[in-house]
Amino acid sequence: MKVLQSLTLQARLMWIVLGSTAIIGGGTLLLVFAISYQNKLSDSEQHIEQLMNAVEYSAAIASYSSNNEIADDVIKGLMRDEAVCAVQLSSNEGLHLSRSKYAESPSCQISLSHPLLSPFSDTDLIGTLTTRVDNRIIRTRALRYAGQVALGLLALLICPSLVIWLAVSRYITRPIHAYAQQLHTIVPGSATRITTVPHSSIEINRVIADSNVLLINIEAMLLDERAQRSEIQTLKEQYEHLAHHDSLTGLPNRTMFNERLAHMLVQAKRYQLIGALIYLDLDKFKPVNDTLGHDIGDLLLTAVAQRLLKVVRESDTVARLGGDEFVVMLPALHDAAADALAIAEKILHALQQPFELGAHTVQIGSSLGIACYPEHGKDEFTLTKHADLAMYRAKQNGRNNAQLFQADMAAV
Amino acid sequence: MRTLLLAVLLITSHPAVADPALAIIANHDGDYATLTRKQVVDIYMGKLTVLANGTFPQPVDYQGNPEIRERFYRLMTGKTLAQINAYWARMSFTGQANPTRLLPDQKAMLRAVGKNQDALGFVDKGEVTPSVKSLMIIE
Numbered sequence: 001m002k003v004l005q006s007l008t009l010q011a012r013l014m015w016i017v018l019g020s021t022a023i024i025g026g027g028t029l030l031l032v033f034a035i036s037y038q039n040k041l042s043d044s045e046q047h048i049e050q051l052m053n054a055v056e057y058s059a060a061i062a063s064y065s066s067n068n069e070i071a072d073d074v075i076k077g078l079m080r081d082e083a084v085c086a087v088q089l090s091s092n093e094g095l096h097l098s099r100s101k102y103a104e105s106p107s108c109q110i111s112l113s114h115p116l117l118s119p120f121s122d123t124d125l126i127g128t129l130t131t132r133v134d135n136r137i138i139r140t141r142a143l144r145y146a147g148q149v150a151l152g153l154l155a156l157l158i159c160p161s162l163v164i165w166l167a168v169s170r171y172i173t174r175p176i177h178a179y180a181q182q183l184h185t186i187v188p189g190s191a192t193r194i195t196t197v198p199h200s201s202i203e204i205n206r207v208i209a210d211s212n213v214l215l216i217n218i219e220a221m222l223l224d225e226r227a228q229r230s231e232i233q234t235l236k237e238q239y240e241h242l243a244h245h246d247s248l249t250g251l252p253n254r255t256m257f258n259e260r261l262a263h264m265l266v267q268a269k270r271y272q273l274i275g276a277l278i279y280l281d282l283d284k285f286k287p288v289n290d291t292l293g294h295d296i297g298d299l300l301l302t303a304v305a306q307r308l309l310k311v312v313r314e315s316d317t318v319a320r321l322g323g324d325e326f327v328v329m330l331p332a333l334h335d336a337a338a339d340a341l342a343i344a345e346k347i348l349h350a351l352q353q354p355f356e357l358g359a360h361t362v363q364i365g366s367s368l369g370i371a372c373y374p375e376h377g378k379d380e381f382t383l384t385k386h387a388d389l390a391m392y393r394a395k396q397n398g399r400n401n402a403q404l405f406q407a408d409m410a411a412v
Numbered sequence: 413m414r415t416l417l418l419a420v421l422l423i424t425s426h427p428a429v430a431d432p433a434l435a436i437i438a439n440h441d442g443d444y445a446t447l448t449r450k451q452v453v454d455i456y457m458g459k460l461t462v463l464a465n466g467t468f469p470q471p472v473d474y475q476g477n478p479e480i481r482e483r484f485y486r487l488m489t490g491k492t493l494a495q496i497n498a499y500w501a502r503m504s505f506t507g508q509a510n511p512t513r514l515l516p517d518q519k520a521m522l523r524a525v526g527k528n529q530d531a532l533g534f535v536d537k538g539e540v541t542p543s544v545k546s547l548m549i550i551e
Contacts, residue, residue, distance in 0.1 A: 064457070
């Protein structure tokens with residue numbers, strides 16, 4: 001039974017049908033064969049007995065009158081049966097006629113003897129009629145007959161089981177197999193549906209229809225979920241951008257700058273790099289804002305951001321800390337002070353150029369403070385504080401210049 | 413039911429109406445002293461044609477199918493005349509003919525047996541005359 005469970009429905013069905021047909025059919029077949037064989041065997045003997053009964057009177061007359069012609073007729077008549085291989089008619093008074101087909105065939109084993117009574121007296125025994133029957137021929141006959149019966153029965157047994165097996169496999173197992181195969185290959189959420197399988201029944205069609213409804217529902221649910229997830233992702237990205245960027249200029253805001261600075265310092269420490277911070281404050285921004293309005297002020301801030309991005313390297317970070325305050329972070333420099341000063345010069349120059357803001361042309365300047373890592377500070381707090389101090393000095397120095405942090409600045 | 417049963421019993425068990433007895437007769441000079449009833453049958457059926465003492469018996473029978481003939485065969489063999497005739501018909505096909513002489517009546521029978529030394533015949537028991545010898549009475 002365990003073996004059966006590991007087979008497909010179709011194979012299992014085939015084995016059950018085959019097995020039961022073989023067991024039940026085989027037994028019945030053997031039984032029927034044996035019975036038919038025995039019956040035919042005794043029928044054949046009985047048939048010869050009947051033949052002998054039929055000619056008995058003639059044999060008695062022949063025997064009584066010692067008539068050779070009648071005796072010969074009797075013997076010929078009996079010999080007509082193929083199975084009779086020898087006949088002997090003898091009388092108590094000398095008549096002795098015998099004839100045999102296969103002289104001394106070893107298979108002539110069955111001997112049937114009829115005593116002959118005088119035709120004119122029921123008590124007078126006058127002779128014997130003896131028939132020898134060929135065992136082999138009778139057996140062959142019985143075998144042939146039993147074989148035909150068994151063959152017929154076999155057809156009778158096999159045909160219905162074959163028809164049942166074919167019908168079941170065509171209308172049940174194959175549709176189920178096709179259904180299972182299709183269901184197996186379908187990826188949940190895909191648009192593939194189970195097509196109707198050939199020769200399926202109402203029940204299987206219902207299963208297919210219901211499965212398709214389930215598949216449709218699953219697909220809809222998954223599509224819905226996917227859409228929601230991507231919406232959430234978009235919102236998340238938007239919020240993250242908002243949280244880390246300045247909405248006006250698109251530059252990183254203070255939060256992101258702090259994160260980047262912390263990250264830069266970790267990297268710098270690990271790889272013993274040097275870097276610098278440039279704090280930047282616009283000169284004469286407030287008057288622009290006050291006289292030309294906030295819109296122009298905003299335009300100016302945006303334009304400043306653009307110019308700053310143009311003068312720094314790709315790996316540098318430009319952030320807006322608030323108001324007209326910016327910061328430029330320069331990681332991985334060769335000579336911190338000299339490189340930072342060079343970039344500061346470029347910035348100063350860039351921001352001195354007039355800005356075309358709508359109908360207005362605006363000219364401003366900037367004050368820059370530079371602090372180098374690790375020379376002017378090894379942590380965020382110290383480094384930013386020192387850059388801020390340097391910038392303060394630049395403002396004091398009459399604006400539009402860049403100052404490198406000096407130790408004395410901290411003392412103030 | 414009971415009457416029916418009774419009727420059946422009456423018919424089946426009704427005592428045979430005793431047939432009139434017959435006498436087997438021979439010539440006074442006939443050598444048939446040891447003749448048995450079976451031998452008489454065999455002689456009439458053509459089986460026995462010569463006796464141990466050298467006699468060639470000459471059975472005599474009746475023409476046609478008179479009652480006495482029927483009775484003779486019935487008493488001797490238990491067969492009907494039709495069966496006896498069938499026997500002879502069968503024998504005649506093989507060339508073996510009935511050797512018996514056929515006579516018209518019992519008077520002719522008595523006369524014929526009285527004249528012929530080897531003749532054998534049969535008549536009603538009461539018809540036997542001194543001209544013949546009665547060998548046996550059959551009934």
